[in-house]
Amino acid sequence: MQIIGNLGIKMEQVSSSLTYRKFSQVYDAYVLNRSFVEQLDYYKASKKRFWEAIRRIAEINLPPGSRVLDIGGGIIAVLAARLLGHQVMIGDVNNRAQRDIVEQGLDFAIIDLFSDDMPSLDSFDLVVLTEVIEHIPQPPYIVFGRISKLLAPGGRIFLTTPNGHRLRNLLYIALGKEILGFYRYPDPGMALGHQHEYTLTQLLWQAEHAGFSTERAEYYQDGFSGASFIARIAWFLTKPFGLVPYMRNGIVMVMRGPDQSVSTG
Numbered sequence: 001m002q003i004i005g006n007l008g009i010k011m012e013q014v015s016s017s018l019t020y021r022k023f024s025q026v027y028d029a030y031v032l033n034r035s036f037v038e039q040l041d042y043y044k045a046s047k048k049r050f051w052e053a054i055r056r057i058a059e060i061n062l063p064p065g066s067r068v069l070d071i072g073g074g075i076i077a078v079l080a081a082r083l084l085g086h087q088v089m090i091g092d093v094n095n096r097a098q099r100d101i102v103e104q105g106l107d108f109a110i111i112d113l114f115s116d117d118m119p120s121l122d123s124f125d126l127v128v129l130t131e132v133i134e135h136i137p138q139p140p141y142i143v144f145g146r147i148s149k150l151l152a153p154g155g156r157i158f159l160t161t162p163n164g165h166r167l168r169n170l171l172y173i174a175l176g177k178e179i180l181g182f183y184r185y186p187d188p189g190m191a192l193g194h195q196h197e198y199t200l201t202q203l204l205w206q207a208e209h210a211g212f213s214t215e216r217a218e219y220y221q222d223g224f225s226g227a228s229f230i231a232r233i234a235w236f237l238t239k240p241f242g243l244v245p246y247m248r249n250g251i252v253m254v255m256r257g258p259d260q261s262v263s264t265g
Contacts, residue, residue, distance in 0.1 A: 018058040018083060023051050026082045030104060036097045037073045037191070048223030053130050054079045056216070056252055057158055062086065066125040069150060071111055072132040074101045080128075081106065089121070094189040113143050114186060123152035129159045137183055137195040140203065144210035148257050157212065157255045163219055164197035166249050167241045200251055212255035222250035 027050065031043055038046075053076060062068075064085035070077035074090035074097050081088045090101045091111030101108045109119055113136055127147050133140050147157060172179050181193030198206075200217060207214050221242045241247045 018055055020051060022083060023054060023079070026079060027051075030078050030082060031075055034100045036075060036100050037092065043075070046224055048225070050075055050079065050130075052220065052223045053158075053160055053252075054083065056254075057126070057128070058084060060126070060156065060158070060254060062125055067122065067152070068126045068128065069121070069124040070128040070130075071113065071147075072129065073097060074106070074108075076128045076130055077101075077106060078104060086126075089124075091119075093186075093191055096191075110189075112188075113146060114138065116146065118146055118149050121150060124150055124155055125152050126156050126158060127151060129157065129161075131160060131162070133159060134161050134194045134197050135192050137185060137192065140198070140206040141210040144207065144212060144255070148210065148212075151257045153257075153259050155257050156215070157253075157257070159203075159251075159253045159255070160222065161203070161251050162194070162197045163246070163248055163251050164199045164202075165246045166197075167238050167247045168249070169197065170247075171238075198251065199246075203251060203253060207253065207255045210255075211258055214253060214255055216252065216254035218252055219245040219248040220250055220252050221248050222252075224249065 024047075027047055031050070033040065034043070036043070057076070057080065062084070066086050068077065068080050068086045068088045069091055070080070070088060071091045073092065077088040077090045080086045089107040089109060090097065091109045092098075093110070093112050093114075095108070095110065098108045109121065111119060113132070127150060129147075133143065136143055144157065151157075169179050180195060180197065183195055184192070186192050200219060204214060204217055225236075242249070
């Protein structure tokens with residue numbers, strides 16, 4: 001492993017079988033022109049974001065057939081099933097994405113990470129949270145503790161989330177614009193806007209206090225260039241700031257849970 005500055009850990013091994021061409025073919029065929037949990041245009045604008053996520057998941061080098069739970073949206077599950085050969089399930093706080101998921105032959109379950117009542121499911125080798133943790137109005141270490149109940153011994157969490165220090169936030173502050181939604185508890189089945197955006201230091205602390213070891217942690221450019229024309233222009237003009245790690249758009253982490261195996265002596 002390679003230390004990135006004094007904060008991050010980056011995995012060295014890179015999957016050689018996954019290419020952008022393969023990803024693009026699957027993404028265009030199975031993700032575009034479906035709504036899942038967003039507007040159709042969102043998935044056109046987010047193609048590079050999902051590429052950056054799935055290629056990092058491939059770098060974990062889970063064997064084909066590994067059990068993967070994608071909480072929130074289901075796009076990563078679609079990609080992981082068709083590109084990496086994993087057994088996948090999608091979980092979300094409501095059933096908005098269920099039809100698009102089931103039509104692709106994938107399993108769906110209601111999972112509310114704000115609740116202590118986790119569904120009874122088989123254990124997973126990997127739980128994926130892409131752009132999810134910032135929507136939950138609770139400390140992440142509590143949420144990670146709930147997720148640990150769904151993991152096989154030594155299972156992992158793969159997480160991406162906006163970087164609280166990103167340039168967009170600094171510009172919003174300078175312009176007097178709101179960065180986050182109204183901080184509140186959700187009604188049952190309610191999907192909230194961004195409740196908190198974290199720094200890498202904060203998330204490393206949260207992972208440790210949930211009993212996870214961190215295998216990868218870094219600021220990264222998530223590939224999302226904005227959903228509107230104005231946003232894309234702003235992204236292009238501010239792109240050079242991405243050379244500064246703590247001002248990059250996102251944070252990506254891979255966290256490994258405890259072995260949980262009990263010796264009978």
